Amino acid sequence: MKKVALNAAGLLxxxxxxxxxxxxxxxxxxxxxxxFSATPQPVPTHPTLAHYREILTxxxxxxxxxxxxxLNSVLxxxxxxxxxxxxxxxxxxxxxxxxxxxxxxxxIMLLVVQMIPLEALVIPLFLMIQRLGLYNTLPSLILTYLGxxxxxAVWMLRGFVAAVPKELEEAAAIDGASRAQTFRRVLFPLVxxxxxxxxxxxxxxxxxxxxxxLTFINDQGSYTLPxxxxxxxxxxxxxxxxxxxxxxxFTLPVIIFFLLVQRRxxxxxxxxxxxx
Amino acid sequence: MxxxxxxxxxxxxxxxxxxxxxxxxxxxxxxxxxxLVIIGVLLLWPLGQVVAMSFYRLNSVRQLRGDREWPWxxxxxxxxxxxxxxxxxxxxxxxxxxxANVLLTMVLGTLVGLLLNRLGRKMAxxxxxxxxxxxxxxxxxxxxxxxxxxxxxxxxxTWLFNALPDGLSNSLFGRSDWTxxxxxxxxxxxxxxxxxxxxxxxxxxxxxxxxxxxxxxxxELHEAARVDGASPWRVFWKITFPLLRPVFGILIVLSTIWxxxxxxxxxxxxxxxxxxxxxxxxIYSYAEAFSPPPKYGLGAAxxxxxxxxxxxxxxxxxxMVLRQEDES
Numbered sequence: 001m002k003k004v005a006l007n008a009a010g011l012l013x014x015x016x017x018x019x020x021x022x023x024x025x026x027x028x029x030x031x032x033x034x035x036f037s038a039t040p041q042p043v044p045t046h047p048t049l050a051h052y053r054e055i056l057t058x059x060x061x062x063x064x065x066x067x068x069x070x071l072n073s074v075l076x077x078x079x080x081x082x083x084x085x086x087x088x089x090x091x092x093x094x095x096x097x098x099x100x101x102x103x104x105x106x107x108i109m110l111l112v113v114q115m116i117p118l119e120a121l122v123i124p125l126f127l128m129i130q131r132l133g134l135y136n137t138l139p140s141l142i143l144t145y146l147g148x149x150x151x152x153a154v155w156m157l158r159g160f161v162a163a164v165p166k167e168l169e170e171a172a173a174i175d176g177a178s179r180a181q182t183f184r185r186v187l188f189p190l191v192x193x194x195x196x197x198x199x200x201x202x203x204x205x206x207x208x209x210x211x212x213x214l215t216f217i218n219d220q221g222s223y224t225l226p227x228x229x230x231x232x233x234x235x236x237x238x239x240x241x242x243x244x245x246x247x248x249x250f251t252l253p254v255i256i257f258f259l260l261v262q263r264r265x266x267x268x269x270x271x272x273x274x275x276x
Numbered sequence: 277m278x279x280x281x282x283x284x285x286x287x288x289x290x291x292x293x294x295x296x297x298x299x300x301x302x303x304x305x306x307x308x309x310x311x312l313v314i315i316g317v318l319l320l321w322p323l324g325q326v327v328a329m330s331f332y333r334l335n336s337v338r339q340l341r342g343d344r345e346w347p348w349x350x351x352x353x354x355x356x357x358x359x360x361x362x363x364x365x366x367x368x369x370x371x372x373x374x375x376a377n378v379l380l381t382m383v384l385g386t387l388v389g390l391l392l393n394r395l396g397r398k399m400a401x402x403x404x405x406x407x408x409x410x411x412x413x414x415x416x417x418x419x420x421x422x423x424x425x426x427x428x429x430x431x432x433x434t435w436l437f438n439a440l441p442d443g444l445s446n447s448l449f450g451r452s453d454w455t456x457x458x459x460x461x462x463x464x465x466x467x468x469x470x471x472x473x474x475x476x477x478x479x480x481x482x483x484x485x486x487x488x489x490x491x492x493x494x495x496e497l498h499e500a501a502r503v504d505g506a507s508p509w510r511v512f513w514k515i516t517f518p519l520l521r522p523v524f525g526i527l528i529v530l531s532t533i534w535x536x537x538x539x540x541x542x543x544x545x546x547x548x549x550x551x552x553x554x555x556x557x558x559i560y561s562y563a564e565a566f567s568p569p570p571k572y573g574l575g576a577a578x579x580x581x582x583x584x585x586x587x588x589x590x591x592x593x594x595x596m597v598l599r600q601e602d603e604s
Contacts, residue, residue: 006391006394006395007395007396007399009391010391010392010395010399010400010402010403011403013388013403013406013407014403014407015406016410016476017406017407017409017410017476018406020410020413020418020421020422020425020476021409021410023421023425023432024417024421024424027424035430036429036430037430038430038435038438038455039435040430040432040435087310087311087314088311090308090310090311091307091308091310091311091312093307094303094304094305094307094308095308097304098303100301102305104598106308106312107598108594108598109320111590111594112594113315113319113320113323115533115583115586115587115590116319116323116583117537117557117558117561117579117583118537119558119559119561119562119579120323120326120561120562120579120580120582120583121319121322121323121326122562122565122566123326123329123565123572123576124321124322124326124329125318125322127325127340144318146314147314147315147317147318148319150314151315179303204414207414208415208416208540210416210543211539226414229416229417229420233420238427240424240427240430243420243424244421244424247417247420247421248417250414250416250417251412251413251414251417254412254413254414255408255409255412255413258408259405259408259412
């Protein structure tokens with residue numbers, strides 16, 4: 001009896017969590033007359049890929065295709081992930097492995113910078129980007145998202161680094177390995193799963209961001225996907241079929257990436273919470 | 277035998293790196309350098325700029341470019357904001373929204389975490405996978421989907437309310453035809469839907485973190501308590517909660533920071549920055565700075581106020597985190 005109640009509660013939670021995603025995909029597969037019928041169909045009765053064809057073959061904005069925007073977003077997100085992973089790993093090693101004078105101050109700073117409302121930084125960053133001659137370029141976004149994702153990435157990774165037994169590094173040191181060698185051959189491979197997990201945060205930060213992408217890029221050919229979608233979505237009469245198809249294509253890479261790394265990510269987060 | 281041979285070895289192993297570490301004292305700073313430069317240049321320096329801007333009257337792009345003077349107004353922007361009754365509305369919106377969302381997210385997330393811990397293996401995997409979907413969905417598309425669910429003509433919610441028996445619908449809400457009903461028009465309904473969207477996005481993180489915390493707690497403790505006849509409520513408050521206190525601490529801090537700063541969901545749900553009655557600090561700051569006529573100085577001052585509030589609210593927890601640091 002109790003088991004039944006627990007399972008029922010589980011199903012309810014699953015339904016609440018997954019339904020919007022299901023509804024997005026389901027709507028994207030319905031022909032327009034089914035989408036706008038007064039009675040919503042739980043399952044597409046005449047599934048069609050027409051909305052996907054419209055998105056993928058046509059131009060989302062005159063002259064620029066969905067694929068161009070997608071590529072821009074991939075470029076920005078992947079660069080952000082790689083750079084922030086590298087820098088975060090170095091910093092996480094410092095705070096997890098060494099006791100030094102500024103360690104506590106650095107940790108406080110990591111917490112404090114996460115309280116800055118990032119939208120507030122639009123103007124100063126915009127001026128900086130202009131002065132650097134990066135206005136209208138994708139590197140302007142890569143640089144910005146690197147700054148945004150780094151504090152949390154360091155915070156998360158230090159849990160993973162702390163979880164690697166010190167004895168392994170010490171053994172390598174006895175065998176005559178230099179600090180750099182120990183770092184590269186012992187610590188890095190063991191932290192790699194944590195690095196993959198951390199990368200999802202940087203990826204989502206870069207993949208999702210809208211306001212800075214809207215401000216720093218004026219040239220439509222360099223729009224990222226969120227910006228393109230906002231334009232597409234903001235037309236007078238929302239055409240939900242193509243919008244849901246675009247949303248699905250936008251969401252799927254994140255979901256796939258996410259499901260691959262979630263287990264490690266969670267253990268790292270909690271490790272970061274309970275031990276230095 | 278083996279212990280005899282191992283003991284001197286480990287002792288030696290402990291000694292050498294310790295000595296090494298003392299010698300290469302500069303190494304941690306070297307490792308920190310790239311992160312420090314990036315955070316300094318991309319977060320702290322602009323933050324300093326925003327603080328500086330908040331002391332000037334900045335109303336045109338040409339001032340930002342440096343073509344025109346920046347008139348110093350001191351605390352004038354702050355005085356303007358704090359004396360504006362609208363600021364109180366915005367502050368009330370922000371605080372109530374954040375409090376409600378942190379509470380709801382924490383309660384729902386914890387309950388789901390406890391549930392996942394009790395479910396059978398297969399069921400737990402299934403539910404956890406579904407929960408992951410909500411977590412993984414980007415704020416942008418997640419919000420667009422909810423907007424579609426609340427669409428005033430073909431949305432699911434409109435249909436559900438239309439499907440209610442007319443008499444019941446009439447006596448409860450005073451209307452039976454919901455087609456064309458603006459779900460986002462009244463501030464209260466808007467906030468309810470925004471809460472739904474934000475909680476939907478953020479409870480999975482809490483649930484999964486609580487679950488991971490529970491997994492690290494020896495289950496014997498719970499079993500012993502249950503055998504002794506303690507109610508689930510008592511088991512939670514007397515055993516689970518104290519053991520997970522550090523995890524809860526961190527989760528509350530992060531949720532508070534995130535919920536005070538909700539932006540994308542509100543921006544998309546409200547369709548921009550026109551819906552002033554539903555403003556919260558983050559979007560208020562952005563709207564003041566950018567919607568014509570631009571008031572960059574005023575927007576900056578609001579952002580500084582928001583940051584200060586977050587610092588005060590979370591200062592307590594920052595101290596707690598640091599105390600943990602010292603213990604470890």
